[in-house]
Amino acid sequence: MIVELVDPRTDPEPEGWTAFVAARQLHPVWEFDLLRIESWLARNPALLAVVRDGGTITAVATALVCRLPLTARFARPGSRSLVRPGWADIYLPWLSGFPGIEFAAGSDVDTRVAARRAVERALVRRLGPGLLGVVYRPVRPDELDIFTGRGRPIRSCMPAAVLRNEWTSVDDWLGSLSRERRKSLRRQQRDLAADRGVVTRGGPARTDLDASELATFVEAHRRRLGPLPREVRTPVSAAYLDRLVRRPDVHTLTYHDEDGRLLAVNTMLDNPVCAVKQHWAARARADGGRRHLYFDAYVRAMRYLTGAGRPLMSSGTGLEAVKQSLGFDLHVRHMVLAPRPVLGR
Amino acid sequence: MGTSLSTVLWQLTYRAVVRSAFATVPFYREHWALDGRTDPVLVPGRTGRHGGAVDAATVLARRADLVPLAGGEAVVDPLRGLGAVLRRVEPLRTGTLVAVFGADSAPVDLPRGVRGWAVRPDDDVDAVLAQARGPVVAVGPDKQLQLLPDRPHLRRVPLRELDELDRGPHGLLVHPVLGVLAGLADCGRWHVDRTALYLRETDAGLAGTVLRQRSPRLVDTLLGDERVRLSACPRHRGPVLTPGLAR
Numbered sequence: 001m002i003v004e005l006v007d008p009r010t011d012p013e014p015e016g017w018t019a020f021v022a023a024r025q026l027h028p029v030w031e032f033d034l035l036r037i038e039s040w041l042a043r044n045p046a047l048l049a050v051v052r053d054g055g056t057i058t059a060v061a062t063a064l065v066c067r068l069p070l071t072a073r074f075a076r077p078g079s080r081s082l083v084r085p086g087w088a089d090i091y092l093p094w095l096s097g098f099p100g101i102e103f104a105a106g107s108d109v110d111t112r113v114a115a116r117r118a119v120e121r122a123l124v125r126r127l128g129p130g131l132l133g134v135v136y137r138p139v140r141p142d143e144l145d146i147f148t149g150r151g152r153p154i155r156s157c158m159p160a161a162v163l164r165n166e167w168t169s170v171d172d173w174l175g176s177l178s179r180e181r182r183k184s185l186r187r188q189q190r191d192l193a194a195d196r197g198v199v200t201r202g203g204p205a206r207t208d209l210d211a212s213e214l215a216t217f218v219e220a221h222r223r224r225l226g227p228l229p230r231e232v233r234t235p236v237s238a239a240y241l242d243r244l245v246r247r248p249d250v251h252t253l254t255y256h257d258e259d260g261r262l263l264a265v266n267t268m269l270d271n272p273v274c275a276v277k278q279h280w281a282a283r284a285r286a287d288g289g290r291r292h293l294y295f296d297a298y299v300r301a302m303r304y305l306t307g308a309g310r311p312l313m314s315s316g317t318g319l320e321a322v323k324q325s326l327g328f329d330l331h332v333r334h335m336v337l338a339p340r341p342v343l344g345r
Numbered sequence: 346m347g348t349s350l351s352t353v354l355w356q357l358t359y360r361a362v363v364r365s366a367f368a369t370v371p372f373y374r375e376h377w378a379l380d381g382r383t384d385p386v387l388v389p390g391r392t393g394r395h396g397g398a399v400d401a402a403t404v405l406a407r408r409a410d411l412v413p414l415a416g417g418e419a420v421v422d423p424l425r426g427l428g429a430v431l432r433r434v435e436p437l438r439t440g441t442l443v444a445v446f447g448a449d450s451a452p453v454d455l456p457r458g459v460r461g462w463a464v465r466p467d468d469d470v471d472a473v474l475a476q477a478r479g480p481v482v483a484v485g486p487d488k489q490l491q492l493l494p495d496r497p498h499l500r501r502v503p504l505r506e507l508d509e510l511d512r513g514p515h516g517l518l519v520h521p522v523l524g525v526l527a528g529l530a531d532c533g534r535w536h537v538d539r540t541a542l543y544l545r546e547t548d549a550g551l552a553g554t555v556l557r558q559r560s561p562r563l564v565d566t567l568l569g570d571e572r573v574r575l576s577a578c579p580r581h582r583g584p585v586l587t588p589g590l591a592r
Contacts, residue, residue, distance in 0.1 A: 009378070010388075040378040041371060043414070072415035073368045077378075077388065216409040238410060239375040 001058065001114055003122035006048040008036040009077050014050045020057045024102055027269045027276060028247050029095045034240060035062065038093055041237040045075045047088070049101075049122060051115040059115035061101035063088040063123060063134070066232050074234070082130025088123050090136045093233045094278060095269075096316040097160030097333065099138060112146045121344040133340050137230075138333035147336040149345065155335040158317035161328035162274070165311055170303045173327065181325045185299060188292035198263065198290060202253035202300060204270065209252065211242030217262055221281035236279070253300060255293050264293040268301055274312035277301055298326055349582070351539075358556055359543040360385055363564060370562045372410035382565070384545060396545075398552035398565040401522045408561060417560025425524025425555065427484065428454035428461075430517055430538045434528035435482055435502060442477050444470070446485025447504075474499065484517065507570040510535060510588040518586065522566050523553040527586050534578050534585040544568075544575050544584065551575055551586075 006014050013032040021030045028034065039045035044066040051059040065075070067086040090100040101119070103112045120134055136147045138157045148154060167173040174182050192198060201208075215238040222235070245252045249270045255263040264282035268275060280297065283289035298315075305313050315323055320330055366373040367387050377387050382397020404411070408419045424445065431437065432455075439458030445451065451461030464470060464485070471494060474481055480498040483490055490501040503516045510518070518527040518535050526542060527535040537544060543554040550571035555563040574589035 037375075037379065041374055072413065074374050074414070076368070210406075212407050212410060234414070235371070237371055237375055238407070239379060 001118040002052045003118045004050040004052065005122050005126050006050065007078075008032060008039045008046060008048055014048070016057050017048075017050065017060070020060060020104070024105060025271060025273050026102060027095055027098070027271055028244065028249055029092060029269070030060075030102075031247075034243055037237065037240045037243060039075075040077075041074065041240065042093075042234045043070065043072075043074055044089070044232050044234070046093070047123075047126070049119045051118055053111070053115075057104060058107055058111060059101060059103045059119070061090050061119055062092055063100070063119075064091050064093070064232055065127065067130075070232075081126070081128030083128075085130050085132050086127070087132050088127065088134045089232055090119075090134060091232065094236065095276065096158075097138060097162070097314050097331075098276075099136070099140070099143070101136065109145055112143075116146055117344050120338065124340075124343050131340060131343075134338040134343060135335060136338070137335035139336050141332055141334065144334060144336070147338070149342065151339060151342040153337050155337065157333040157335045159320065159330040160317055160333050161315045161320065161323040162331050163305075163313045163315070163326070163328045165305050165309075165313065167302075167306050169306050170299060173302050173306060176327060178325060185295055188295055189299060192292055192296055195290070197258045198293075199256045199258070200253070200296075201256075202251060204251050205248045206245045206252045206254075209245055209254065211245065212238040213262060214238070214241045214245070214265055217265060217283075218279050218281040224284060241279075251304065253297055255290070255296075257288065257290075261288065263288075263290055264297070266297040266301075268304070270304075270308075270310070272310070274314055275301070275305055275310045277313065277315040295326075355539050355543060355584075359545070359554055362543070362554055362556055362562075363387075366562045366564045369413040369415065370411060370564075371414070372407045373562065373564055375410070395549040395552070395567065396547040396565070398545075398547045398549060398567050400549075400567045401520070401569055404522050404563065404566050411561035411563065413560055413562060419561050421522055421561060421563070422524055423519065423521055424448050424452065425558070426454070426538060426541050427452040427517070427525045428456070428459075429541055430525045430528040431482070431484065431502065432456055433536065433538065434515060434517070434530055435500060437482065438480070440479030442479060442481045444473075444481060444483045444485075446483070446489045505529075507568055507573055510573065510586065520553065520566075520568060523555060523563060523568075526553065526568075530578075530581065532578060532580045534580075534587070536578065536581065537575075537584045537586060539584055544586075546575065 004014055017032055035046055044064045046062040047065050049061040066089050067084050092098055092100040139147055215236055219235040244250050251268040253266040257263055266280050267278045269278050282293055367377055377397050381388055381391025381393035383392050412419050437456050437459045441459045444462045444464050446464045448463040451463045455461050482500050483493055484502045487503045490503055504519050505516045513529055515529050517525050520526050527537045530536045541557055543556055544551050549567050551568045551573055552565040554565055572589045574587050575584055576587055578585045
């Protein structure tokens, strides 16, 4: 197996990347240009690993190269090895609940383990003596065999909320919820419909949005909630969102008040396998924010999901109880740590 | 602008600010990494539009992204640098009151012993001026300064915009984003405060960089008037702004 490590900031798109992403039906965040923008605007930029076996791509991975200490600086372009201590986080920014490594469809466990080992050896060669280890997160329970082994501790991660679409309409879905949740959602829908002060717009490939405003809004929301555990991402950038929301497979829902102020925004990544409710941000109530918008976004997402017949929808991590009340199941996710001595084994 | 030591140091300071902005400020990182820039080129092969300079409207629209990753203010002060430039064109001795019309807050960079006053529309200006014990320097738009009563120790320093470069005999040149650009010195030329501001030529006219402001970072903001040129003062040798011909 041959591993090609690509710095998306400066290297061209690897041959076969787009075809692999399309064949595996991966989410838009795997688009090379989005990864390029994300890496340029990151403190911990991604290094992409492409594993080939006889010219065919067998696995792709995004390894965030994280340095210690975390500083308030973007990563220096062109930096090759880790002089200071650091680690590689096999992690996909802005798609929580999904792994940062994807294998070719139909490949067996042995092939996947071989690909994982090849990636680790390539990272050791590329990142040099400062590489302390590799972190895989999240890892599905059925894939643990690929990543675990002697000297590779497993830790728990926040569970991912996934909804299996078994309905043909929103009313069907509402009917499956608890009486209390169903009543509150219906009441909220009535209240919002009667509120002339909230302007709601949604749809794919939005070109009417100010990405800078969106980025500022999303970051303000994230700051208000406080830092996430093991957060290695840099705030989402305007350039990234600008490209993301213009894609035909990205649906963006916005709520504005009568003065045109943004009240809430939600991006949903459409996908034939599993739609993903991605960024959610809302104005604080103290700053003129409105109630019920979070749940309204779910009702609208379910309207799309049931109409388009998407089999699954993921809404990432956090707020487990609320998501369960909306019909989501919590899927266990793990984190596997591979310290330097066991890399490549 | 020549190659004197002070000019070389001016350029080196500017380049350090550019590299720092590229490493820490989201807007410049995005703009120069994806589009490019010149002087210096930061990403090989990418030279960008207008050498990487941006217009004032874009800068104002992206204020939040001008704050470095370490945090800071996102407020653009339209009278940034007032104190530093003013003291080059007007003697500001201890006890002087600097009254600024049209400012949201009093200038913060005045010399020690000089008081600043941001004049509000409902302030009783006549009463304050009558009670002032020392000299008063009134800074603001011409129209407002003309309404002030004549007093022996009152000096008026009008704020000029870029299309008023040919007006005198004294004043401060202001820009809505970069703040106070220059002051009209005794030689009759608009002298740039090069300790705080760097100017470079681009194909869209001059672009200004505030050298000593942590947040928001203002780097290569186009002045917006392509006729304005940068040259050296034959008497004082510092950089001056002059009205030029339209391109």
